[in-house]
Amino acid sequence: MIRKDVAALKLAPNAPVGWDEARRSLDGLPGGGLNIAWEAVERHARGPKASQVAIRWLPAAGAARPITYRELSEASSRFANLLRARGVRKGDAVFVLCARIPELYFAVLGGLKVGAAVSPLFSAFGPEPIATRVNLGRGKVLVTTEALFQKKVAKIAVPMPTLEHVLRVDSPEFRREFEAASPACEVVRTEPGDTSFLHFTSGTTGSPKGAVHVHGAVVMHCATGRVALDLHEGDVFWCTADPGWVTGTSYGIVTPLVHGVTSIVDEADFDAARWYRILEEERVSVWYTAPTAIRMLMKAGAELAKQHAFPSLRFVASVGEPLNPEAVWWGMDALGMPIHDNWWQTETGGIMIANTAAMDVKPGSMGRPLPGVEAAIAHRRETGIELESRNDTEGELALRAGWPSMFRGYLDQEERYRKCFVDGWYLTGDLAKRDADGYFWFVGRADDVIKSAGHLIGPFEVESVLMEHPAVAEAGVIGKPDPVVGEVVKAFVSLKAGFTAGEDLRMEILGHARKRLGAAVAPKEIAFSTTLPRTRSGKIMRRLLKARELGLPEGDLSTLEEGA
Ligand code: ATP
Ligand code: MG
Numbered sequence: 001m002i003r004k005d006v007a008a009l010k011l012a013p014n015a016p017v018g019w020d021e022a023r024r025s026l027d028g029l030p031g032g033g034l035n036i037a038w039e040a041v042e043r044h045a046r047g048p049k050a051s052q053v054a055i056r057w058l059p060a061a062g063a064a065r066p067i068t069y070r071e072l073s074e075a076s077s078r079f080a081n082l083l084r085a086r087g088v089r090k091g092d093a094v095f096v097l098c099a100r101i102p103e104l105y106f107a108v109l110g111g112l113k114v115g116a117a118v119s120p121l122f123s124a125f126g127p128e129p130i131a132t133r134v135n136l137g138r139g140k141v142l143v144t145t146e147a148l149f150q151k152k153v154a155k156i157a158v159p160m161p162t163l164e165h166v167l168r169v170d171s172p173e174f175r176r177e178f179e180a181a182s183p184a185c186e187v188v189r190t191e192p193g194d195t196s197f198l199h200f201t202s203g204t205t206g207s208p209k210g211a212v213h214v215h216g217a218v219v220m221h222c223a224t225g226r227v228a229l230d231l232h233e234g235d236v237f238w239c240t241a242d243p244g245w246v247t248g249t250s251y252g253i254v255t256p257l258v259h260g261v262t263s264i265v266d267e268a269d270f271d272a273a274r275w276y277r278i279l280e281e282e283r284v285s286v287w288y289t290a291p292t293a294i295r296m297l298m299k300a301g302a303e304l305a306k307q308h309a310f311p312s313l314r315f316v317a318s319v320g321e322p323l324n325p326e327a328v329w330w331g332m333d334a335l336g337m338p339i340h341d342n343w344w345q346t347e348t349g350g351i352m353i354a355n356t357a358a359m360d361v362k363p364g365s366m367g368r369p370l371p372g373v374e375a376a377i378a379h380r381r382e383t384g385i386e387l388e389s390r391n392d393t394e395g396e397l398a399l400r401a402g403w404p405s406m407f408r409g410y411l412d413q414e415e416r417y418r419k420c421f422v423d424g425w426y427l428t429g430d431l432a433k434r435d436a437d438g439y440f441w442f443v444g445r446a447d448d449v450i451k452s453a454g455h456l457i458g459p460f461e462v463e464s465v466l467m468e469h470p471a472v473a474e475a476g477v478i479g480k481p482d483p484v485v486g487e488v489v490k491a492f493v494s495l496k497a498g499f500t501a502g503e504d505l506r507m508e509i510l511g512h513a514r515k516r517l518g519a520a521v522a523p524k525e526i527a528f529s530t531t532l533p534r535t536r537s538g539k540i541m542r543r544l545l546k547a548r549e550l551g552l553p554e555g556d557l558s559t560l561e562e563g564a
Helices: 019-024 036-045 069-086 102-113 125-137 144-149 172-180 215-227 246-258 272-281 291-300 302-306 326-334 414-419 459-470 504-519 542-550
Strands: 051-057 065-068 093-097 117-121 140-145 164-166 193-200 210-214 236-239 262-266 286-289 314-320 340-343 375-381 385-386 396-398 424-435 440-445 450-452 456-457 473-484 485-493 525-528
Touching: 019 215, 036 069, 036 102, 036 246, 051 069, 051 102, 051 215, 065 102, 065 291, 069 102, 069 172, 093 125, 093 504, 117 125, 125 140, 140 396, 144 164, 193 246, 210 215, 215 246, 236 246, 246 262, 246 326, 262 272, 262 542, 272 302, 286 485, 291 302, 291 326, 291 450, 302 326, 314 424, 340 459, 375 542, 424 456, 440 459, 450 473, 456 459, 459 485, 473 542, 485 504, 504 525
Parallel strands: 051 262, 093 117, 093 140, 117 193, 140 164, 236 262, 236 286, 286 314, 314 340, 485 525
Antiparallel strands: 051 065, 193 210, 375 385, 375 396, 396 424, 424 440, 450 456, 450 485, 473 485
């Protein structure tokens, strides 16, 4: 456990807030109702924060562009007016396919203002995945750029019957129209239960699902920004996720703006030296990133981190995959503070379980349920579910249904949605256990768990132990069918710079794993691999490791990162 000296945190951690309190700190629309764009932008643009920087945009090359709350309000209103002029009304779907450029943020917020269901798409998607998502969400408008239009949209071969308009934000015609549009617009009255976003899952375990979200989620974004991310007045916040994933929207757009802080948006992709420079030069105080990025920084070596100083940095959090204890310790060394793991999924719309600033961090644990969140370990039974009362016992992570940012449906998969809820609980598909202090520990996805000689083995535990070995940069673990024990554990390992794959190293890593895990749980086989297949949101795709190992069909690869 990492005990944190509160005095050393420079600012006292925020007190826990429940949803009612969070609700009270929001405005609501002037005439009644609740709209995310109002809470994120309009109320600040009309108050003392009008000329404060809302988004500090860092282009891939060139000088930073600060965008104030007033500018963000005006630009998103212009966008809203252009959407309205094209007949976009409450409930219509607007898809946004752009790199992390300012227009993406204007389009998303403008879409919310007219009451559209907004769906930001990751710009690296190919033509087919774009079309599938637009069709699933019945997109009426697609917002994109000239380059992405030529490269992707123009190459879509299947019909998109609902699509009426494609807007290219950097075309001269669009620019002219944008400049001529009114910078004011009325925000459509939406209610907490009205659709705000359509988000697609990462496709780690199968075909991506489209989750429907609502404006009421802003209550959760407000509460979690305070408690789980410890946002304070004056913070400079950087969420490294792309808005094409739920993290990049909920926490890369909505949450920092709702809190009226300055949000860093970097157009460029991951680059270790650039990222350290941004943390230092932009004086980032709260940083929200992901294990895949942290592992890449670890791979780049501690020396690079040591060339920088981060006096403004106060709080670092991570989400998306289990955060190996090694990574938490690396944070202590390279950044001078632990990394706070938190857990949630596209379906939950916001952070549910977290190591907060006020808590001691247990490396390897995802933390405790946030105030208002009821989490349990459940077992599916014929007649319903049984909640586990014992500590340290594995089962499916379940959440009491009804939190404000809960998804309200899967696009075109009603039955699947219904099946997620049993006896008033939402079943997450993740396996976990709870300890005596109420901390939750991730075991693995239900689909990834390995059954070997009567044991249930979670890949996370095995991967974390492999990562303790100084040569190992990343590890992905699968179960391989075996006639005797059911499944045996096989590990795929990538090495840090300076290490060479070979029989000696293999035996050394196997020995280390056996010593730490015991022969029953340790991998029987280790394969070296320069990279592991991962989703574009950075998650190791164990299903693909397994399919390739067993020569099975690879399934939906729409979210697979290139070159993997
Ligand atoms: P799909 O549902 O399409 O297979 P996905 O589940 O990866 O994809 P997301 O909703 O982006 O799509 O990811 C949520 C999942 O990521 C969680 O259910 C969990 O398995 C994993 N995850 C997120 N945060 C953590 C964490 N802190 N520790 C462990 N696992 C995490
Ligand atoms: Mg999932």
